[in-house]
Amino acid sequence: MGLSITWYLREFLRMEWLRKFFFAKTAPLVSPPYFKDYPLTTGHECTACYSCMMICPAPGAIEVLRHQDHWKPMIHRGHCIRCGLCVEACPEDVLWSGRVLDQQQQQKTEFRSWYRLTVDDTLCMRCGNCAVSCPVNKREDPQLASTGTSANDEVIMKVEGGRLRVIHEEKCVGCKTCENNCPNKAIRVARMVEGIQEEAA
Amino acid sequence: MSILQKIKNTVRSRSIHVAYVDVGSCNGCDIEVLACLAPRYDIEQYGIYVHNNPREADVLLVIGSMTPQWVDKLQDIWEKIPEPKVAIAVGNCPISGCVFNRWHSYIEPPVAKYIPIAAQVPGCPPRPTEILNAILALAPTLFNDYEEKKK
Numbered sequence: 001m002g003l004s005i006t007w008y009l010r011e012f013l014r015m016e017w018l019r020k021f022f023f024a025k026t027a028p029l030v031s032p033p034y035f036k037d038y039p040l041t042t043g044h045e046c047t048a049c050y051s052c053m054m055i056c057p058a059p060g061a062i063e064v065l066r067h068q069d070h071w072k073p074m075i076h077r078g079h080c081i082r083c084g085l086c087v088e089a090c091p092e093d094v095l096w097s098g099r100v101l102d103q104q105q106q107q108k109t110e111f112r113s114w115y116r117l118t119v120d121d122t123l124c125m126r127c128g129n130c131a132v133s134c135p136v137n138k139r140e141d142p143q144l145a146s147t148g149t150s151a152n153d154e155v156i157m158k159v160e161g162g163r164l165r166v167i168h169e170e171k172c173v174g175c176k177t178c179e180n181n182c183p184n185k186a187i188r189v190a191r192m193v194e195g196i197q198e199e200a201a
Numbered sequence: 202m203s204i205l206q207k208i209k210n211t212v213r214s215r216s217i218h219v220a221y222v223d224v225g226s227c228n229g230c231d232i233e234v235l236a237c238l239a240p241r242y243d244i245e246q247y248g249i250y251v252h253n254n255p256r257e258a259d260v261l262l263v264i265g266s267m268t269p270q271w272v273d274k275l276q277d278i279w280e281k282i283p284e285p286k287v288a289i290a291v292g293n294c295p296i297s298g299c300v301f302n303r304w305h306s307y308i309e310p311p312v313a314k315y316i317p318i319a320a321q322v323p324g325c326p327p328r329p330t331e332i333l334n335a336i337l338a339l340a341p342t343l344f345n346d347y348e349e350k351k352k
Contacts, residue, residue, distance in 0.1 A: 025246060026240075026241070026242070026243055026246065029242065029330045029333075031328070031330075035328070057300060058293075058299060058300050058325070059298075059300065059302050059303055060297065060302070076297075077323040078293055078296035078297045078321065078323040079293060079296075079297045079299065080293075080323070080325070081293065081299065081300065081324075081325035082324065082325065
């Protein structure tokens, strides 16, 4: 009897045991290096190309704003999902988070984007509004007719042989003026993004 | 300050009872709360106990983007929690609706419209450490000297 009480006291009144019992803590928790936190700015100059805003999957998470004399992307907490796509998409490396940029440099990956024009022929009524309103068309062929016909083959799209033909899709800058001026919503501008990787030399 | 108040402060800082309610989330944040319970983050070593009974809770973790069906039910749950109480919004959804906050989606964020939110933990999902830090930073300061403040 007496022995067991002594044993208990000896066992439980050890400083080490008491400390472990009352102040037990797991190791200090640190973010792992692969963790993508909210993107921060590197200080490189932002050219306001809006690549980050266009690739962002979360509504209202990133905004490119004007600060006195320069542009700067703003990340909104509570909206941002920390996916790191804006960091990858930025051609100027304005943003950084985790090791996204290092990995991108190491693996020589990048995003390539272009615009795809699709015309629904059943909706299109060949009014030529898209060809007339397009600012790139205006530059390529100032003589473009009000019906959308043109003798020039350098334009993005023109009405030819009774239907709208898209000739130089690659010249599209994605302003969507044609989409806004189409009475039937027949023409659609879609931004296509593709991840590409350079072949190792 | 009375000795009783001091004892209450000590006890409250070491014994925080948490209830969580999912008001329409994708389960991502729920899994992060679950990770807090697991040995790696081990929420109970800080004296925080999770059980889903609002009647014995001090802290309510609100997770999810607030579907309309939850509007009255969340208020019911909030009223069932005894004073002193706080609500913490976990994740982007209760703050902004996150990726669900699009045209024609059937949600009504933010949660702060319906119950008083004391703290928000942004992230989609937030890390378990961030949830832990929010509870640990907020609850003891708010519950401290509760009876004195009430007077």
